Amino acid sequence: MLGLFRPHKYDVSRLVKTFLSAFIQTSSSQSDEYVRKFISENTEICGGQSLTPEIRLRLFTPSCRFWRERPELWPFDDPYWAIYWPGGQALSRYLLDNPGRCRGMRVLDLGSGCGASAIAAKLCGAAHVVANDTDPVAAIAICMNYELNGLKSPVCVTDNMIGSELKGFDLILLGDMFYDEALATSLHGWLDRCIKIHGTEVLIGDPGRTQFQEHSIRRLLQQQAQFELPESVREENYGLTCSSVWSFCSDL
Numbered sequence: 686m687l688g689l690f691r692p693h694k695y696d697v698s699r700l701v702k703t704f705l706s707a708f709i710q711t712s713s714s715q716s717d718e719y720v721r722k723f724i725s726e727n728t729e730i731c732g733g734q735s736l737t738p739e740i741r742l743r744l745f746t747p748s749c750r751f752w753r754e755r756p757e758l759w760p761f762d763d764p765y766w767a768i769y770w771p772g773g774q775a776l777s778r779y780l781l782d783n784p785g786r787c788r789g790m791r792v793l794d795l796g797s798g799c800g801a802s803a804i805a806a807k808l809c810g811a812a813h814v815v816a817n818d819t820d821p822v823a824a825i826a827i828c829m830n831y832e833l834n835g836l837k838s839p840v841c842v843t844d845n846m847i848g849s850e851l852k853g854f855d856l857i858l859l860g861d862m863f864y865d866e867a868l869a870t871s872l873h874g875w876l877d878r879c880i881k882i883h884g885t886e887v888l889i890g891d892p893g894r895t896q897f898q899e900h901s902i903r904r905l906l907q908q909q910a911q912f913e914l915p916e917s918v919r920e921e922n923y924g925l926t927c928s929s930v931w932s933f934c935s936d937l
């Protein structure tokens with residue numbers, strides 16, 4: 686898995702990856718069925734190792750082929766959906782412990798990844814949940830993870846919704862979406878407008894990444910909860926020990 690997230694070292698690797706992607710895209714096997722089969726063959730069903738043992742997810746583990754495989758052989762975009770990120774773990778734990786925060790609400794899980802926070806919202810009785818991720822492979826992984834947890838097919842949207850006129854949602858969830866400064870800045874402005882125009886509530890899960898801690902949005906957030914990360918999650922996240930949930934109050 687770690688190899689997949691390393692920067693590409695050789696141009697030839699990029700060429701191989703591009704060739705593989707092009708081959709898969711032009712073959713009829715690029716159907717949802719093909720991607721489903723690929724995901725089930727290259728992930729492991731996990732539960733119990735995260736902050737939310739009650740949610741089962743298909744994730745990368747050391748026993749998966751691509752954990753050590755050459756990254757250029759991975760035929761899709763980087764599989765962020767195959768990791769249950771510490772920010773998403775805290776956010777999902779918080780919802781499961783406080784179901785009243787989303788019960789009966791119309792919820793958007795932006796940057797849903799494996800879909801865990803959308804699943805948590807659904808399990809807590811949210812009236813309507815949309816899982817949004819710009820990676821179309823994530824959308825299929827989210828469907829599979831819904832099924833694993835006995836839930837009906839999710840509503841998945843793969844458009845980039847940041848900056849859009851967002852109507853019809855009471856609550857936006859963001860698990861580990863502040864990993865990049867430019868993304869954090871665009872989220873800040875957009876979330877601010879969603880709160881001011883539509884009164885949308887915003888909950889953010891983050892393990893204290895630098896791009897988050899040092900961003901101007903940080904002074905507008907109120908901490909709702911903090912969780913100690915399980916040992917295995919700490920090991921996979923280079924020394925992060927805790928993950929917190931924040932509500933965004935906007936600078937009214």
Ligand SMILES: C[S@@+](CC[C@H](N)C(=O)[O-])C[C@H]1O[C@@H](n2cnc3c(N)ncnc32)[C@H](O)[C@@H]1O
Binds near residue numbers: 774847859862
């Ligand atoms: C670090 S992962 C977090 C996933 C999940 N929320 C969690 O905590 O486990 C970030 C996810 O955001 C998605 N993403 C990045 N930019 C996005 C955008 N503009 N709109 C929607 N999803 C986006 C990526 O594809 C990836 O799945």
